[in-house]
Each structure stands twice: as structure tokens, then as C-alpha cells.
Amino acid sequence: MKASIESKIAQRIPSLDLRRNYARIEKEIKEAIDGVLASQAFILGPEVEAFEEEAAMYLEVPHAVGCSSGSDALLLALMALGVGEGDEVITTPYSFFATAGCIARLGARPVFVDVDPRTYNVDVEEALERVSPRTKAFIPVHLFGQMVPLEAAIPRLRERGVALVEDAAQAFGSWRRSGGEYFRAGAAGDFGCFSFYPTKNLSCYGDGGMVTCKKSDAASKLRRLRFHGADHAYLHEEMGLNSRLDSIQAAVLRVKLRHLEEWNEERRLVADRYGMLLAEKGLLEVVRPPEVLEGNCHIFHQYTVRVSGRNELQRFLAERDIETKIYYPLPLHLQPCFKYLGYGEGDFPEAEALSKDSLALPIFPELTVDEQERVVDAIAAFYALKRQKE
Numbered sequence: 308m309k310a311s312i313e314s315k316i317a318q319r320i321p322s323l324d325l326r327r328n329y330a331r332i333e334k335e336i337k338e339a340i341d342g343v344l345a346s347q348a349f350i351l352g353p354e355v356e357a358f359e360e361e362a363a364m365y366l367e368v369p370h371a372v373g374c375s376s377g378s379d380a381l382l383l384a385l386m387a388l389g390v391g392e393g394d395e396v397i398t399t400p401y402s403f404f405a406t407a408g409c410i411a412r413l414g415a416r417p418v419f420v421d422v423d424p425r426t427y428n429v430d431v432e433e434a435l436e437r438v439s440p441r442t443k444a445f446i447p448v449h450l451f452g453q454m455v456p457l458e459a460a461i462p463r464l465r466e467r468g469v470a471l472v473e474d475a476a477q478a479f480g481s482w483r484r485s486g487g488e489y490f491r492a493g494a495a496g497d498f499g500c501f502s503f504y505p506t507k508n509l510s511c512y513g514d515g516g517m518v519t520c521k522k523s524d525a526a527s528k529l530r531r532l533r534f535h536g537a538d539h540a541y542l543h544e545e546m547g548l549n550s551r552l553d554s555i556q557a558a559v560l561r562v563k564l565r566h567l568e569e570w571n572e573e574r575r576l577v578a579d580r581y582g583m584l585l586a587e588k589g590l591l592e593v594v595r596p597p598e599v600l601e602g603n604c605h606i607f608h609q610y611t612v613r614v615s616g617r618n619e620l621q622r623f624l625a626e627r628d629i630e631t632k633i634y635y636p637l638p639l640h641l642q643p644c645f646k647y648l649g650y651g652e653g654d655f656p657e658a659e660a661l662s663k664d665s666l667a668l669p670i671f672p673e674l675t676v677d678e679q680e681r682v683v684d685a686i687a688a689f690y691a692l693k694r695q696k697e
């Protein structure tokens with residue numbers, strides 16, 4: 308009797324459950340944090356250096372510099388390039404705020420171009436067309452864990468002296484193979500920016516971030532900039548930030564990095580299963596799954612579908628204890644703080660359409676088959692009811 312009542316009270320399905328991840332690595336994490344506590348060395352130090360080395364090796368990039376957030380990673384990369392007043396930086400209007408915030412904060416002008424409706428990623432050809440003599444950099448975002456196809460853009464940007472700064476905050480471990488070339492997210496451009504915010508696919512237990520780069524002078528500059536512009540204590544070569552990665556976060560990240568390949572693989576399995584279940588239920592007319600470009604290894608930081616009746620569907624699922632998220636409800640060109648840029652509604656129709664019809668379904672490595680079936684069954688029930696009403 309009790310069991311049947313319990314089974315009727317369905318468990319809540321969160322969009323992300325970090326507790327399940329912690330349960331898998333609790334012992335390793337506690338040992339790692341204990342090590343830092345024993346050393347009483349909290350800022351930068353050997354844990355951060357070790358993490359930077361291991362992350363650079365994993366990403367197949369010469370240098371990695373830890374910093375205090377993904378937002379600062381972007382800011383530090385643009386500061387290292389000397390971006391400032393009078394400069395333009397091209398990017399996508401369909402991303403988290405920090406992607407454009409870093410540009411405006413330095414007094415430069417964000418220049419938006421629309422996205423590809425299949426991948427939700429910035430349209431690279433259109434970005435190249437917008438390059439002007441004032442363009443200092445291009446910031447593509449590997450949104451939701453899928454790389455932007457950059458192979459054709461890399462030589463053309465170099466020719467025109469435009470730096471490539473990848474926003475890889477959602478794409479640690481993602482890669483692309485195309486035309487005989489192989490790129491890892493964050494290792495394709497001049498700078499790669501990562502966030503370890505708790506919801507990211509490689510995350511720490513607080514704020515954290517990292518910038519990767521190929522040249523050693525750029526790496527030295529980043530290290531200086533994250534420490535008030537000083538190579539040596541109390542001798543400041545330039546204006547910098549306080550943007551250091553702390554040792555406890557680095558110790559956590561070192562543990563998690565060892566498991567990341569497995570977790571990213573589990574995310575891909577969850578994504579494949581969503582695709583199968585949506586097809587089985589005959590939902591592909593009303594629910595469009597994300598497309599994966601040929602040659603891409605998508606790590607599914609998010610599984611974002613495009614649906615009709617998005618807001619009603621989200622409410623319907625919430626009533627059934629299924630949490631979903633909207634990334635992003637207002638594109639960047641329509642944000643109040645960017646009014647001065649002069650953009651308006653209709654300027655980027657693909658990004659605007661996505662902000663109205665995209666819905667991120669629960670995804671994390673530990674999500675169970677039962678839970679996924681419940682999510683898809685609930686979506687099917689919503690559209691069955693909708694058809695009845697019509």
C-alpha cells in the first residue's frame with residue numbers, strides 16, 4: 308500500500324542535480340579539500356598551477372591561466388588584446404550576458420550578428436562580413452556545448468588582424484574535426500575562455516574561470532592582469548584586476564577533470580536517448596531536437612529543443628514537477644543596458660525566435676532512463692491535450 312502511494316508521488320526532476328554528482332566523488336573531493344586545508348595556502352599556489360597544467364594538457368593548448376570567473380576570463384582576454392574605446396568586437400546576441408558585457412565594459416562596441424537556427428550558434432559567414440577597420444576581435448560562443456565551425460574563419464580573421472576569442476564557458480571537452488583539421492573548444496583561437504560556475508559541465512564549488520592561449524607572452528600578460536598588473540609584489544606594470552583562482556576550487560577541479568570524459572560521454576547518451584524517445588512518441592513535428600553539425604563532438608552542456616507553445620509547455624511540465632529552463636528569454640541586443648547601441652526588435656530574427664521557442668530539458672550525467680521517459684511522456688501528454696482542444 309505504502310509503496311504504491313509513494314510511486315504515485317513522482318519525484319521531482321530537476322534540470323540539474325549536483326548532489327548526485329557529489330555523491331559519486333565525495334571521498335576524492337574531501338581528500339583534495341583536506342589537502343588544501345592542511346597547507347593553508349588558499350590563493351593561486353601549487354593546486355592552481357597543477358590544475359592549469361592538467362587543463363592545458365587535456366585541452367591540447369600550450370597555456371592555461373586560472374581566474375576568478377568566466378566573465379573575468381572574457382574580460383582578461385580582451386584586456387590582453389588591448390580592446391578599448393573606438394574598437395568593435397563582433398559576437399552573438401544569443402548568449403549569456405557576460406559575452407557582450409565584457410566588450411562594453413572596456414568601452415568598446417559590441418557588434419551583433421544573427422545565429423544559425425539549426426545550431427543556435429553565431430553565423431560565422433555573417434560575422435566575417437561585418438569585419439570593419441575598427442574590428443579588434445570576434446567572440447563566437449560554443450553554445451550549449453557544441454563548437455562553432457571556425458576552420459574557414461581562422462585564416463580570414465588572421466589576414467585582417469582580428470583576434471579570435473572563443474567563449475567556451477559551456478564547452479569544456481567539446482571538439483570538432485573538419486576538412487582534415489581538428490579543433491578543441493578553447494584551443495582554436497587566440498584565446499579560449501572557460502567558466503567553472505557550478506552549473507557548467509566542468510564546475511567548481513563557487514566561482515572560477517580560466518583563459519587559454521597559444522603564445523607565452525600572452526600567458527604572462529594574463530597572469531599579470533589577473534594580479535593587479537604586477538609580475539612582482541608591489542610593482543605594477545599596468546592596470547589589472549584581482550581575478551585569481553583559489554586553491555580549494557583548483558583542488559575540486561583537478562578531481563572533476565579526471566572524470567570529465569566519462570561525464571561528457573554520459574551527457575551524450577542522455578541526449579541520444581532524448582532524440583530516440585521524442586521520435587518514438589512521434590513528437591518530432593512539434594519538438595525540434597538540437598542539430599549536431601557533421602564533425603562535431605557535442606558535449607550537451609544543455610539539451611535545448613525548439614517547441615511550439617513553449618511557455619505553456621514549461622508550465623505544464625512544472626506542474627508535473629519537471630524543471631526546465633529558458634536560455635535565453637531576452638537576446639542581448641534587446642537588453643536595456645544596450646539600448647544606446649541602437650538595435651531594435653526584428654534586427655536578429657533567428658535569435659529572437661529562439662528566445663521565444665527554445666526550452667532546455669533536464670540534462671546531467673546522472674539523469675536516469677526513467678526520468679527521461681517521464682519528461683518525454685509529459686511532453687507527449689501536453690501535445691495530446693493541445694490537439695484535443697484544437
Ligand SMILES: *Cc1c(COP(=O)(O)O)cnc(C)c1O
Nearest residue numbers: 376377378403405406476502504
Ligand atoms: C556562464 C557563462 C559565462 C560567464 O561565466 P561566469 O563564470 O558565470 O562569470 C560567459 N559566457 C557564457 C556563454 C556562459 O555560459
